Amino acid sequence: MTSFPNINSLQAASTTPAHIIQSDAEAIEIAKQLAEQFRKNTVQRDAERILPFDEIEAYSQSGLWAITVPKAFGGAEVSSDTVAQVIALMSGVDGSIGQIPQNHFYALEVLRNTGTAEQKQKLYAEVLAGARFGNALAEFKTKTAAQKQTSIRPHDDGFVVNGEKFYCTGSLFAHRIPTLVKAPDGREYLAFIARESAGLELIDDWTGFGQRTTGSGSVKFHQVAVPATDVIPFDHAFTEPTLVGPFAQIMHAAIEVGIARAAFEESLRRVHQARPWIDSGLDLASEDPLTKYELGRIAADVRASEVLLKQAARAIDAARPQPNAENIAKASLDVAKVRAHSTETALKAASKLIELAGSRGSQREDGLDRFWRNARVHTLHDAGRWKYFFIANYLLNGVLPPRRGTL
Template sequence: MPLQSHETAFTRAPAPPRPVPVIPDDDTALAVARTLAETFIASAAARDLERDLPFAEVERFTESGLWAITVPKDYGGTGVGSATVAQVIAIVSAADGSLGQIPQNHFYALEVLRNGGSEAQKRALYARVLAGERFGNALAEIGRRDHRRRTRLVRDPAGWFVEGRKYYCTGSLFAHRIPTLVEAEEEGETVAYLVFVPRDAPGITLVDDWDGFGQRLTGSGSVLFDRVRVEPDWVVPFSASMDRPTAIGPFAQILHAGIDLGIGRGAFAETLPFVRDRARPWIDSGVSRASDDPLTLHAIGDVRVRLTAADALLERAGRFVDAARDAPDEATVAAASVAVAEARSASHRAGLLAANKLFELGGTAATDRAEALDRYWRNVRTHSLHDPVRWKHHWIGAYHLNGRLPPRHGAL
């Protein structure tokens, strides 16, 4: 599939992978994430203003060992809980929403591998992660309304090949491998696979064409596949993992909840000093400091309660996801999907509210371009469009009122 006339191939490659430390437990993973976040936030505003893709920061993120925390213990990893992965993403997202989102599909691909991969595939690909490899993604496609995939796995006498075009490929610019969702015709049926394609495979072209006003540094451009030869060992069944109950969907969604929650936390953390030090009270308040304005205090309390509630729902949802991973069946997976949908609804609303109140309470001074505070609103507004919260409310209601089980896919 050739480049279009207005497109330019992205040629910058990530540094070669290096072995990463195995983080010993969940608490250590959270501590490592907090330390990293403190270093990331110092330059986050400048990166966003200049659209400086965070190659160095992604390298530090990987070298910390955090990208390997979902590798199961049986394969040499940490095997942390689902809530821990979501909280790691939230911690980093509070510092830089783009950085927090970049590993989301890496973890998603590893969950697909855990459910659908053969033992040989698991050993090989988990080992690559422990050796420092990052996985991006090439899942979504645009241009059609039916949500069908046109990217194909073609088998012919010359070998196996991937052909097609993907968009919204978050993390692909920083990745060593790009797990790619493809379809193939088998015995009259359409079957989906996730193919772990090396990003330097002949026939792959990356295009840095993500132009959204938020999450600008996520490396979410297009990936083109022009008869890219792939090995059978890279091809992991996908349809089979979605046709039966697995925790793939709720696990993916709890990570998205972490992104919105984290960006909201970051916005709230910016709001407090701005109101204390720079905002002015409204003339009718009768006070001399914005931090004593009664309506400001009410608004700050409201944001705090909503963020705290979203955090609690995230932790609760993590327990449901872990239960579904340990004993997957229709009941446990449905319960996990609904619990995560509840957490996502709360994080969606709390994140947007926190970003809005940063400006409402900070006043006109908060819109100064040099402050780059708008990145919180742009980031959470953009990410929260990933899949509609209105459908989460629909399935939450259908589950609790009528006992209907939600669909099994990555968007619930």
């Protein structure tokens, strides 16, 4: 376990302003180039748990971490489909790198909905220059996941934060840690806490068997002072009709779609290298009819997940100009469909990869197990079985799904 209190090296690392992407097409092209770059050493990073500091610096400096900044504030404001494609591309080459910016974009979406114009101007400008936001949302010492103990209280002309968070994905790479806090009156806020703040402690204690290099350690807050200008409402993002929930979830779905597609593509390569099953009587594994059957099923499922992902992205973008209860619910349900399907598809495609590769697929140096391990750990964020429940409850009884980031 490594502790990272008051790290200033990351602040100095981004002294050169990041590139500013101008369009959806440019974002996709840059993502494709970076994905190929990140493909190198991905097995080694996972096996030895080498945190991708250089890769994440290149990722944010490319301008991709600013693609959701609204055009009014100087960003490209790309479509949800483009965001999903970028995340899927990255997740296909490295599931950890694919997940790291998810909470960054999530925080920016909360800011879009509940921040003041002055707060948006300040924080969006930081992101356009190359700043990275992590997260400190989840807690593990409460009875339920909905309960939060990390507190924010007035202090001088600002606030002070105390508490402890877990599963803080991306925090080790971040310049700010958006932290979910509760005020004495019970209201919830998101505090964009600067990394160099006194009393902030980052701990590299993530031991998950998958998504091993996401920087998802713990964060502790010991009387951390936060300016009032860095605190925005959080609860309003869900009590009001906003896209924060479905947007958060489509990024999770994109991670799984990316892993599923990459696992399937790797399966095709491995089958060409595998020996045929002895009972097939064939000379090539690629001619085995039962192998073809399994690959055909996976191909259909992967494509279905990709189509559902695009459908969900379009529903989000259709609701964005004038969000209301009805179109937010439609977007949430479309996202729930891909979220449920991509969960099952990623797990199945990753498992079939090892099965169809044969005994050779179990060799540690190939790291084929990383696809399943990454998918299994990531899909634990929330249960696919509840996605199906909300879909059916709406179709049968007209009950709108809840507004939250876990649908």
